[in-house]
Amino acid sequence: xxxxxxxGLSLYFVLVAGNVFAKENLSLNEGExxxxxxxLMISLLILFILVGVFSKAKDTEDYWAAGRGVGQLGGGMxxxxxxxxxxxxxxxxxxxxxxxxxxxxxxxxxxxxxxxxLVLMAGQIRRYGKYTAxxxxxxxxxxxxxxxMSALIVILISFVYAVGQYKGIGMMFxxxxxxxxxxxxxxxxxxxxxxxxxxxxxxxxxxxxVQYVVIVITFFLPLFFIANKLGYFSAVPQxxxxxxxxxxxxxxxxxSAAAADPSFYLPFANNTAYHWFAxxxxxxxxxxxxxxxxGRFYLVPRVSDARWQVVWGLFCIALxxxxxxxxxxxxxxxxxAGVTGVTISPDAIVVNAAELAGLPQWFSxxxxxxxxxxxxxxxxxxxxxxxxxxxHDIYFRVLKPNATEESKMKVARGGTIILGVAIAVIAMxxxxxxxxxxxxxxxLGANTFFPMFLLGIWWSRTTKEAAIVGMIVGMTVTFGSxxxxxxxxxxxxxxxxxxxxLGVPLVLTTMIIVSLLTKEPSAEIKELLYRVHNDEA
Amino acid sequence: MEKDxxxxxxxxxxxxxxxxxxxxxxxxxxxxxxTYGFLLLLKLVAEPESTxxxxxxxxxxxTQVSGKSFLTETQFLGFPFxxxxxxxxxxxxxxxxxxxxxxxxxxxxxxxxxx
Numbered sequence: 001x002x003x004x005x006x007x008g009l010s011l012y013f014v015l016v017a018g019n020v021f022a023k024e025n026l027s028l029n030e031g032e033x034x035x036x037x038x039x040l041m042i043s044l045l046i047l048f049i050l051v052g053v054f055s056k057a058k059d060t061e062d063y064w065a066a067g068r069g070v071g072q073l074g075g076g077m078x079x080x081x082x083x084x085x086x087x088x089x090x091x092x093x094x095x096x097x098x099x100x101x102x103x104x105x106x107x108x109x110x111x112x113x114x115x116x117x118l119v120l121m122a123g124q125i126r127r128y129g130k131y132t133a134x135x136x137x138x139x140x141x142x143x144x145x146x147x148x149m150s151a152l153i154v155i156l157i158s159f160v161y162a163v164g165q166y167k168g169i170g171m172m173f174x175x176x177x178x179x180x181x182x183x184x185x186x187x188x189x190x191x192x193x194x195x196x197x198x199x200x201x202x203x204x205x206x207x208x209x210v211q212y213v214v215i216v217i218t219f220f221l222p223l224f225f226i227a228n229k230l231g232y233f234s235a236v237p238q239x240x241x242x243x244x245x246x247x248x249x250x251x252x253x254x255x256s257a258a259a260a261d262p263s264f265y266l267p268f269a270n271n272t273a274y275h276w277f278a279x280x281x282x283x284x285x286x287x288x289x290x291x292x293x294x295g296r297f298y299l300v301p302r303v304s305d306a307r308w309q310v311v312w313g314l315f316c317i318a319l320x321x322x323x324x325x326x327x328x329x330x331x332x333x334x335x336x337a338g339v340t341g342v343t344i345s346p347d348a349i350v351v352n353a354a355e356l357a358g359l360p361q362w363f364s365x366x367x368x369x370x371x372x373x374x375x376x377x378x379x380x381x382x383x384x385x386x387x388x389x390x391x392h393d394i395y396f397r398v399l400k401p402n403a404t405e406e407s408k409m410k411v412a413r414g415g416t417i418i419l420g421v422a423i424a425v426i427a428m429x430x431x432x433x434x435x436x437x438x439x440x441x442x443x444l445g446a447n448t449f450f451p452m453f454l455l456g457i458w459w460s461r462t463t464k465e466a467a468i469v470g471m472i473v474g475m476t477v478t479f480g481s482x483x484x485x486x487x488x489x490x491x492x493x494x495x496x497x498x499x500x501x502l503g504v505p506l507v508l509t510t511m512i513i514v515s516l517l518t519k520e521p522s523a524e525i526k527e528l529l530y531r532v533h534n535d536e537a
Numbered sequence: 538m539e540k541d542x543x544x545x546x547x548x549x550x551x552x553x554x555x556x557x558x559x560x561x562x563x564x565x566x567x568x569x570x571x572t573y574g575f576l577l578l579l580k581l582v583a584e585p586e587s588t589x590x591x592x593x594x595x596x597x598x599x600t601q602v603s604g605k606s607f608l609t610e611t612q613f614l615g616f617p618f619x620x621x622x623x624x625x626x627x628x629x630x631x632x633x634x635x636x637x638x639x640x641x642x643x644x645x646x647x648x649x650x651x652x
Binding site: 263 | 613
């Protein structure tokens, strides 16, 4: 745990020293408590904690795998809310607002990955029947070292991912309560830890369903009014905003042709096709290699349910992803139309869009509260994944195989607290936009877990040496792309958000070569794989 | 298990896996063509005279096609067509592909469990 802290901290300082990331405006509200949004936010937090308390985890089995009894739609909603973080709710719209069509790679990347996940992994992983991603790695690659390394990577991914979420929580608390950003992060940390510790994952799963409903309602409702106010088709604003995109680029609805900004919709006005591709494929492969997403397939009793859960999950996600670009377009429209007097920050553009449209404050309050809910549900899942990697995969499987349920539980809780606090420290000084920080976590997942699962499931010749070397190469590429000077040619071709463009082909090649050079896995492993692929048992 | 069986995506063993893998390939092919084929298409049909200056992360400024073409200048449901395609149609297609695969594999499993 201590080592993990050191890792995170030194990584962070190197990043700051390298000045990889730009500074931006984090404070949107100085000292004013916004009454309705504050009441809404506090009621939601109380609701989440109550739901957690009433579905309290009984023992460790529950704490990790939620009793394996979650229905399809329920599971889909849990996948969706676990998945839709502040990056989906706040971050994506912010980047589309800034970069127009170039940022569409986030929308496509974060949905398209599910096709790969379903087709290549979901059923097989469920048939394999393990609790966590490191469990799979440890067994498939018959190696304690591989298990340990993958557990560390799980913790790292959770860590990076959660930093972006804390930033979202901090900015929204600042907007609602007027307390400064740093204090907002500290308070947010306290609340997240409280409910994860009280409830465990069973509570978290229930909570995720409640949070999904909150996310969808808060995200949809204000949009009808914004569209209506700006004069667009408001019955289905997800269609209505199309005309706004057109007007932003061509002029119309009060925007003169001279003021129009075609770079918002033209595909290659802000970036190259190569970078669109690199980012999109990184997010897709990362989706298929993210431990806390893969982990959700163990929660269902039957293989078929595991697969249908993906369909439902993707549908629940799509509702929000069809909606996010609306906020970017409407904010951009108001902006070009010359609305002033609103403090704008890209990562708060969803909230700003309602302010820019001149709606009463409680509309923005809805969005701010929804943004926090989105961040909470994801942080909950991440803290669980990170702490169970520590308690289950490192402590129980390696350090103390005869540990009692009680001591496992204690270690899991201790791990959650340390992880939660460490993330808060880093989030005090956020290194990039929310969606970008999150993309780094995906790049790490794509460069390490994706090749390991892909080859592990689909090529029985893959050896443990290959897995270990593969993880080292994958981490080197991910962190290398973050450390490379921003203006270097390497950083141009392998941006820190898109490092899987180099990482995945390199790791796959390395793993194949190393496998062929080392001793073949035993017949048992092959037999196991045969069963995973053939429904004969 | 009779003998040493090697699992390889490109050499499936057993009838179940063979049919499953065939379907997987089809789905992945559609997924790739519709996602990245479209990106390539946008680049290929772009009007060469409509160019923009883009500042790269290296500090270099390059001139490239903006991507303006009949795909971006046709209105569909109010959207520039390519924008609608990426923001809405692709997601719908992804859901459809997942649904299609689940239907297929459920049927395949039912067939094999009754054998």
